[in-house]
Amino acid sequence: MFSIRKAVLAALCLYPLGALAADPTPNFNSPDGQYLDWLDHSVKPGTDFFHFANGSWLKANPIPADRSEWGAYVALDLQNQRYIHDMVEKASQDTAAAAGSAEKKVGDFYASGMDEKTIDSAGIKPLQPELDRIAAISSVAQLQDEFAHLTMIGVAAPFALAQMQDFKDSSKVIAVVMQAGLGLPDRDFYVEGGANNEHIRKEYVPHVARTFQLLGDSASVADAEAKTVMALEISLAKASMTDVAMRDPHAVYHLMDVASANALTPKLHWQAVMTGVGHPEIQNFNVATPDFFKAVNDKLTSVSLDDWKTYLRWQLVQTYEPYLSKPFADEGFRMSSVLSGEQQQKPRWQRVLRAEDGALGFAIGKVYVDQKFPPAYKQAATQMVNQIRDALRQDLKTLSWMTPATREAAVKKLDMMELRVGYPDKWRDYSTLQIDRGPYVLNVMRATTFEQQRELAKIGKPVDRSDWDMTPQTVNAYYDPSMNSLNIPAGILQPPSYDPSWPDAVNYGNTGATIGHEMTHGFDDQGAQFDGHGNLKNWWSPADLKKFQVAVKCVADQYSQYTVDGGVHVQGKLVTGEAIADQGGLILALRAFHAQPGYASAKTIDGFTPDQQFFIAYAHSWAMATRPETAKTRVTTDPHPPEIYRTNGVLADIPEFQKAFGIVPPSPMVKKDRCVIW
Structure with missing residues (x-):
């Protein structure tokens, strides 16, 4: 999630985003x-x-080996995932599904993700055209073109570009660019002291080197490349705002036209970037983190093209590692376990289902709501709201x-707050998204590009107030300050959290x-800065x-x-x-x-x-x-x-x-x- 609106959302949801459950499931039956x-x-x-x-x-209920944490809402999420698993598995076996239908896409995506034999035999080959693009970069101009291209396939390196509602005029949707490009989850892991951060840094560099070896580089070359990546990421981290500082919406709002942004970063040509993501018409956008972009501007020439290409290879492979062959997925988990303490990977069906929720989540959600969320639940929950x-x-x-x-x-703000329960009034259209039975990583890439295109297409158009940022089956909830809307997905409205028959x-x-x-x-310290219109x-x-x-x-x-x-x-x-x-x-x-x-x-x-x-x-x-x-x-x-x-x-x-x-x-x-x- 890279837009400012979604970055704020991440801080305004009930649970940390991205939680996915594991075995076993406690019994939540209770009268x-x-x-x-x-x-x-x-x-x-x-x-x-x-x-x-x-x-x-x-x-x-001790923590399962494939989990970093285990609790009631995580176990509920697994219960939900098992229900959805049955749905998508049946879809994958449905030979009568119409070509191009959402049902067929749901089934094909799942089948491609579960085809381990084909995935393992393919290795890095499906990603080779993207690696070749990076290898062919021969100028700073081409480097910037690659930044834009990578943005469209979900690789935010060295920055992210997305859409947001204008903080000062929430009726408008504008573009936003902001800091990104780190392989570790936060800038503090690179620049702050302490035994934990030092341990993570010590583990990270060999992990990067091992990934380069999986790409075919020799051990000595891979070690040098890993050090190159780390040096560049440390410099980006030093220029990045802290999470605490970014909680201030004023601190991440700097509306500029293209000329002003070019003056801020003379070597980073913004019109070319906007053209590269398919929106040459964008002339004004929020430069959320100006100091970060000043640093990127300096590094366009102070860092060699070869070092940039090494960094981009790493960022690309790290992003798609979970969807590649077993050696890549295992290496990604190896580093993840350093951060999480997980002792083994989740079952493959859970990993695929998580990816599918991001790719086709609202297609799954429509079936889920029809089967599992009766009108009585929505009515009772709405009354409580x-x-x-x-x-x-x-x-x-x-x-x-x-x-x-x-x-x-x-x-007045409270009275204007939109209360949304269960699911959206308008379902997402996936008709232009191409999904087939393989390669799996390309399904993920096409779905990522589809979503990025859908998001960027909102820029300059009226705000779509029917749009949700969480799928209906999500076990979570959120408040959106720019929309001034409260959103309670159907997924959280079930035992052990809720049942209309309970006291x-x-x-x-x-x-x-x-x-x-x-x-x-x-009305918290962030939300209280926005009025009822979301401004x-x-x-x-x-x-x-x-x-x-x-x-x-x-x-x-x-x-x-x-x-x-x-x-x-x-x-x-x-x-x-x-x-x-x-x-x-x-x-x-x-x-x-x-x-x-x-x-x-x-x-x-x-x-x-x-x-x-x-x-x-x-x-x-x-x-x-x-x-x-x-x-x-x-x-x-x-x-x-x-x-x-x-x-x-x-x-x-x-x-x-x-x-x-x-x-x-x-x-x-x-x-x-x-x-x-x-």
């Missing part, structure tokens, strides 16, 4: 969704509520620290908090904004005190938005739950009051065990706090929780100086 067998009664609620609510589940919006509206109207003018603007306490504590989380993103525009009075910023700092400071394995600190400023959304979402869900007609007569179950059931359900949503390697990688790259703090950190700020369980200070579950925003 009431209580899952009381997850509880560990040896842990006191006032000491560690996360382990009180989830301890027995975690003990009974509306009730949580009512709770936020009431909260905004009664906040003691907010003045009338700001309150009016906040309520309100369970549904509101789990899915209700998810809905509230996404809604609160419209980057201040709607706060100076005094209210100052109060809000003090409260935001309280949250950042609180989470900065938390650590993961080895004492590595959470980046409070990186996770602030998600932490605010967690807290706000839970409070809104609780208020909406209390407003239900049946709340007064809700039953105590197995000794737990309705409010206690609510908070246990919330903690269940974060049941997760994480490998140390992944935990340390996530605090560098992930805007979401670790799950234990998404439980304990949030609840320590909630008096209603402490009252429900009779917890009094001093206690780890009672924060002395509470952080209060919504």
Whole structure:
């Protein structure tokens, strides 16, 4: 995801993007969704509520060897993947599917990905034409042409080009260019100290060298090439903004015309780049990270063409490594395991299904919704969404620290928020996407190009408000600040997260908090900078904004005190938005739950009051065990706090929780100086 809008989305979704589950699948059958067998009664609620609510589940469900983490939502995702697996496998065996139909494309893509014999026998051959293109580069002008070409096949090296809604005028879709081009997940891995980063760097260079050897280079040549790649990527990393800095939308918005961009980077010819991606008409675009492009401009001539070609070969192969023969896929996993701690690769069907979700996800989603998401689910979930919006509206109207003018603007934004549940109103058209039964890597490449063309075609046209950034079957949710829309895919609306037949306490504590989380993103430290139309525009009075910023700092400071394995600190400023959304979402869900007609007569179950059931359900949503390697990688790259703090950190700020369980200070579950925003 390379557009600014999608970069923001990555920070405003419920879970880290890209999670895919593994074996085995816990039993999520429950008549009431209580899952009381997850509880560990040896842990006191006032000491560690996360382990009180989830301890027995975690003990009974160790992390599988092919997973970096294992928890309730990850296991739900696997349950979902198995259902979808049956769908696509049947499609792959359907000989009657019409040529060119979405059904045939779904089946052919899966069949090509599962044909290991053909994939292994082909080796690097399907990618050879792309390698030949890189080898033929003989000038800086051709090098820039290759940058554009690689962008269109999903290789963002050394930069990314995509579309976004204009931050200052959300009715417009504009082009955006931004930093990219690193083989490791984040610039910090290249430039920051610490034992973990140094270990990753030490493993990365030999990994690059081994990949070059797979391409046929000798060991000595491959070693030299790996050092070349590392040197160039370090220089790009040094010029890159930090993830924390990029959370400020003002910092990544620099609208320029072609002449101004050329003046910024005289050696990087932007009209040629836009022509190279098929859009010569683009004359204005957002240069999101100007300092990065100044560095790229300098390196166009200070770095030799041979070194650039070495770097581009690496970037191309690394991007497509998972879809090539076994030696390439295994080498890619070898480095991935350094970052994640995974001990073995996921089964092939899961890897192929993940690729297919990106390639044909909405074709799969249409069948999925028809089979698995009845209208009653959509109706019940939509009702919950509306009730949580009512709770936020009431909260905004009664906040003691907010003045009338700001309150009016906040309520207006909330009323304008589009609430989308289940699936899009208009399904994506894949009729022009060519898919066949092989080679697999070319199916992936064509699907990537198709999607990039679809995205860039939006530039200069009216915003398509029917478009979704997550497929309906996704076990996740997101808020889009430029659209001012809340999006709850059908995939997350199933056990153990949700069932319309369950008690309100369970549904509101789990899915209700998810809905509230996404809604609160419209008013977190990022979302609060956008108005109801999705424009980057201040709607706060100076005094209210100052109060809000003090409260935001309280949250950042609180989470900065938390650590993961080895004492590595959470980046409070990186996770602030998600932490605010967690807290706000839970409070809104609780208020909406209390407003239900049946709340007064809700039953105590197995000794737990309705409010206690609510908070246990919330903690269940974060049941997760994480490998140390992944935990340390996530605090560098992930805007979401670790799950234990998404439980304990949030609840320590909630008096209603402490009252429900009779917890009094001093206690780890009672924060002395509470952080209060919504």
